[in-house]
Amino acid sequence: MHPERKPSQSAYWRGVFRFEAGKIAPWTGLRNAIGVVVPLAVAVLFGHTSGGLVMAIGALNTAYSDVRDLYPQRARRMSATALLCGLAVFSGGLVAQNHAAAIVLSAVFAFAAGMAVALGATAGEVGTITVVTFLVFSAEVMTPGQAALSGLLAVSGGLLQMALALAFWPVSRYQEERNTLAELYRELARAAASPAPAAEAPPASVQTTRARQVLDATAPSGSLEGERYLALLSQGERIRLTLLALARLRWRMARVESAETGQTDRALSLAASQLDLIANVLRTGGSASGAHLDQICAISEALRDGRDNDPPDQIQALSVDIRHHLDALAGQLRFAVELAAHATPGGLTTFESAEAKRPWRLRLAGVLAILRANLNWRSSNFRHAVRLAVCVTLGIAVGRALDVRRSYWIPMTVAIVLKPDFASTFSRGVLRVLGTLAGLACATALFHVMDPGPAILIILIGVFAFMLRCFGPANYGIFAAAISALVVLLFAATGIAPQMVISARAANTLAGGAIALAAYLAWPTWERTQIRQVLAIMLEAYRRYFQLVCQGYLTPSVSASRELDRGRLAGRLARSNVEASLTRLKTEPGADSISPAVTTLLANSHRFIHAVMSLEAGLSTSPEAPARAEFRLFANQVDTTLYLLAAALRGSVIPEKDLPNLREAHHALIQSGNSQIARYTLVNTEADRITNSLNTLSEQILGLVGEPILAAAGF
Numbered sequence: 001m002h003p004e005r006k007p008s009q010s011a012y013w014r015g016v017f018r019f020e021a022g023k024i025a026p027w028t029g030l031r032n033a034i035g036v037v038v039p040l041a042v043a044v045l046f047g048h049t050s051g052g053l054v055m056a057i058g059a060l061n062t063a064y065s066d067v068r069d070l071y072p073q074r075a076r077r078m079s080a081t082a083l084l085c086g087l088a089v090f091s092g093g094l095v096a097q098n099h100a101a102a103i104v105l106s107a108v109f110a111f112a113a114g115m116a117v118a119l120g121a122t123a124g125e126v127g128t129i130t131v132v133t134f135l136v137f138s139a140e141v142m143t144p145g146q147a148a149l150s151g152l153l154a155v156s157g158g159l160l161q162m163a164l165a166l167a168f169w170p171v172s173r174y175q176e177e178r179n180t181l182a183e184l185y186r187e188l189a190r191a192a193a194s195p196a197p198a199a200e201a202p203p204a205s206v207q208t209t210r211a212r213q214v215l216d217a218t219a220p221s222g223s224l225e226g227e228r229y230l231a232l233l234s235q236g237e238r239i240r241l242t243l244l245a246l247a248r249l250r251w252r253m254a255r256v257e258s259a260e261t262g263q264t265d266r267a268l269s270l271a272a273s274q275l276d277l278i279a280n281v282l283r284t285g286g287s288a289s290g291a292h293l294d295q296i297c298a299i300s301e302a303l304r305d306g307r308d309n310d311p312p313d314q315i316q317a318l319s320v321d322i323r324h325h326l327d328a329l330a331g332q333l334r335f336a337v338e339l340a341a342h343a344t345p346g347g348l349t350t351f352e353s354a355e356a357k358r359p360w361r362l363r364l365a366g367v368l369a370i371l372r373a374n375l376n377w378r379s380s381n382f383r384h385a386v387r388l389a390v391c392v393t394l395g396i397a398v399g400r401a402l403d404v405r406r407s408y409w410i411p412m413t414v415a416i417v418l419k420p421d422f423a424s425t426f427s428r429g430v431l432r433v434l435g436t437l438a439g440l441a442c443a444t445a446l447f448h449v450m451d452p453g454p455a456i457l458i459i460l461i462g463v464f465a466f467m468l469r470c471f472g473p474a475n476y477g478i479f480a481a482a483i484s485a486l487v488v489l490l491f492a493a494t495g496i497a498p499q500m501v502i503s504a505r506a507a508n509t510l511a512g513g514a515i516a517l518a519a520y521l522a523w524p525t526w527e528r529t530q531i532r533q534v535l536a537i538m539l540e541a542y543r544r545y546f547q548l549v550c551q552g553y554l555t556p557s558v559s560a561s562r563e564l565d566r567g568r569l570a571g572r573l574a575r576s577n578v579e580a581s582l583t584r585l586k587t588e589p590g591a592d593s594i595s596p597a598v599t600t601l602l603a604n605s606h607r608f609i610h611a612v613m614s615l616e617a618g619l620s621t622s623p624e625a626p627a628r629a630e631f632r633l634f635a636n637q638v639d640t641t642l643y644l645l646a647a648a649l650r651g652s653v654i655p656e657k658d659l660p661n662l663r664e665a666h667h668a669l670i671q672s673g674n675s676q677i678a679r680y681t682l683v684n685t686e687a688d689r690i691t692n693s694l695n696t697l698s699e700q701i702l703g704l705v706g707e708p709i710l711a712a713a714g715f
Contacts, residue, residue, distance in 0.1 A: 021474060029470025032063035035161035037462040040493065044454050049493060054089065054150050056461075056490065057136075058157030061085045061129045063469055066165045067122055077122065078165060082158025084130045090151030092137030094144060102138045103396055109134050110392040110415060114385025117420055117583075118374045118576045131392065131415040139408045177229050178343065180214045182282035183207050184236045185336070189275035191243050192268045204240050211236070212596075227603040228343045232282075234600050235336045238696060242329045243271070249322050253315070267299045267326055274333050281340040288341035293330055300326040327663050331692040335607070372569065379573055380580050384420040391418055391519050395512055406504040413512025418519060420584055427476065429517045435480025436509045440502045442481065443488040454493070461489045484509075527585040528594055532705075534574075534581045535598070536649040538605070541567075541574035543642035546612050550635040552619045553683065554627045564616060571609060578602055597704055604696045611689035615682070622679040630672040634665045634687060641694050645701050659698055662691040 036056045043052020065081040066074070088109070095101040113127030133154075142150065184207040191203035211233050215226075250264045270292040281288045303323045374381045395414040399407025417432050419425045446452070452460060464486040472479030488502060545567035552564070582602060586595045637660035648654040666687050673680045 023473040024471060025473060026470050028066055029466040029468070031164045031167075032060075032066060032161065032469040033462045033466040035059040035063060035157070035164045036465040037458055039157050039160060040461065041458050044458065044493070051149075051153050053490060053493060054153040055157030055160070057133070058082060058085050058089070058154030059161040060157075060465065060486075061133055061154075062158035062161040063465075064129050065122060065126050066161070066469075075162065075166060077126075078162035079159065081126050081129070082155050082162060084126065085133050085158050086151040086155035088130045088133035089137045089154040090147050092134045093140055093142035093147030093150055096138050096141045099400065103393060106131070106135060106138065106396055106411065107389040107393045111385045111389040113415065114388040114420075115371055115374060115381060117384060117580055118371060118379070118381040120579070120583075128415055132412050135392075135396075135408045135412045135415070139406070174229070177214060178282045178285075180207075180211045181229065181232050181236070181343075182279040184211045184233070185275050185279040185282065188236060188239055188243065189272045189279065191240070191247075192275060193272035203243070204236075208233075208237060208240065227606060228339050230600050230603040231607065232336060232339045232343060234604055234696060234700075235332055235339065238699065239275070239329065239332050239336065242325055242332060243268075246322065246325050246329070249318055249325065253318050253322070263299050263302060264322055267296050267329075270295050270299075271329060271333065274337070278333075278336050278340045282343065288337050290334055290337045293334055293337075296326060296330045296333070300330070324663065327667060328695065331663070331688055331695075334688065335692045374573060374576055376573075380420060380577055387519060388415065388418050391515055395515055398511065398515070399508070406508060409505055409508035410512040410515070413509050414516045417513055417516035420580060425516060425519075429513045431475075431477040432480045433510060433513045435477040435482075436484045437506060438477070439481035439484030439486075440488065440506055443485045444502055446485075447492075452492075457489060457493055461486060461493070464489065527581055531578075531581050531585055531594070531598060532649045532651075534578050535601070536646040538571075538574035538578050539642050539646040539649070541570045542605070542609055542612070543639060543646070545571045545609075546635075546638060546642070549612055549616045549619070550631075552616070553679075554632060554635075556619075556624050556627075568613075568616075575602075575605075575609070597700070601697065601700045601704070604693055604700065608690055608693040608697070611686040611693065614689075615686050618679065618682045618686075622682050623677075625673075625677050625679040628669070628672045628680070630665075630669045631683060631687075634662075634669045637662055637665045638690060638694065641698065645694075645697060648701055648705050651705075654702065656698070656702055662694055666691045 036059045039055035039059060040049075040052040043049055043055065062078055062082045062085060065077045091105060092102075095105055109131045113124070113131045116127030117124040137150070184204060187204040187207045215229050215233055246264065246268060250261065250268070253261045253264060274290070274292040274296075277289060277291065280286060300323050303319050303326070376382060391414045392411045395411030396407075399410040413432065417425060417429045446460065450456070464482050468479060468482040468486060472482060484505060487505065545564075548564050548567045579602070582595065582598055585598065640660050641662060644654050644659060669687055670684045675681060675684070
């Protein structure tokens, strides 16, 4: 591991205060503001302001889960958020009179919010909002009937917000991403059809750069779609390199006037047609087809049959190189076809339907499985959950001991500021305090200059709700300023004097921020120094899981279901730790050179683990068949590859030539046994996925650890 390197002070503060213009969301801000204002305006009109306020709070909290996604996923997430908000309102009002119960439930909600980080950044934010809602309403004494009614009103406000989000959702999402990738694959098709001489610039350079910029700015981080788009870009880059190598070999073959030149040209022409098909799928959303892959493989076999028995010469060496690259190209194209098929809205629906049919224990993204895997001290998410629960409880105790007005703002600030890493906690702490003071100053000025009536007050609430959701994602300081002013205005709508709210809010925010920052004084580490180790642990966990699955094929008479369950859980834990680490890494200033590469690497690792899980599922769904010696050899080479890649991440120097030739091992595997046997067919297919994903990971990891710029940044 590289020694810890901290960014310069100026670079750090630029990262804290940076404004990410690409995250401005005017349409989201508009519809979320409407969702907050409409129930409040209707309630004020009919004289039920308090009920309208609860609905507005439910709509505001549900708005935090209004992020880029497909309709079904978004509906599920926003409806779940609305229900959680209603639960928080109901339970908070129910235990407000019982201090002991309120403290215990606060700790439970805080722990659950901390564990939600394991499910992704959006789930973590929803968990935080749920805690905040509970803390606010645990200060409002209600009867059971009032608590139930308030909970239903909060859910209603959230569902209204969800309905607006779905109604305003554009018909064709992620079209820009698909079009950009289609341009890249179209350019790769042109490069395959007309190989450029070595003296010319590499093909598709502009399209590759453009695709990277678009995906970095718009692809939903951590989502299924985002990972597919990144994987498509990664495969496009690999295909580009393979085409360059084939073009070089083709020109060398032409100089010696070999008969194999025509076969190479034919293979490149077929590759061009296949790349055109992929581009059309991405652009139009049609069905994907690997129509030309078998023909490319047939040409590779013809080169193998025609030259393997000849005496060694220059032409034979060139033929072997071309054959290896054609094998790799076929695997890369096969992967790209599958990704393109699942990247369209229709393909995603098909994939989700197929995923839903699998046993829950074999679903990679299973919520319960991920949480179960993280319920131990080795999980960074679990440690964060415990720390958050303790600090929220401490905030409640401090507020009640000091007997300050609206003391729930202390633990509320703790819940909002405290994050799994020092960098984002410190950034949020600073921006929370400064933004709160700025928002309160703005609210003070508004009430000093004017005495707004109900209509003006509702308009101002809409303006600040719009700022919160439109500009808040671009900078947390703007978010904090907008929410602080919005809270004052919401209280004013119920008749509470703004001066009482402003002073209490300022003092309690400072106290809560201090507690959250103090909680991290003992852990001032930079995530960039941890990410390599976390990735290595993930590869080792995947290696162990792969070993257990292979044992099921090599020794089918031995049952190892418990070991498989433990291996799968260990893999999930390791993967969720990498995802959490990556989320924290992205918040660190100076990590821009590292996080995109790690994101792509993680996305490609999913193809490997999906293939292994399919192999495990095949143990129970395919009839037993004698184990092939070629499968044992292939499994050993995969095991060695994972071992060497983990060692490279830990700092060992691993030359590329030391890595096993997985493509040759896979070729030997598919040539062995009867291809009509169901188990052999399954293994051959998943072995191809494993080969392609590990070859991709090998290129990425060896490139990353050997890149001087990234090494200097701490990778």
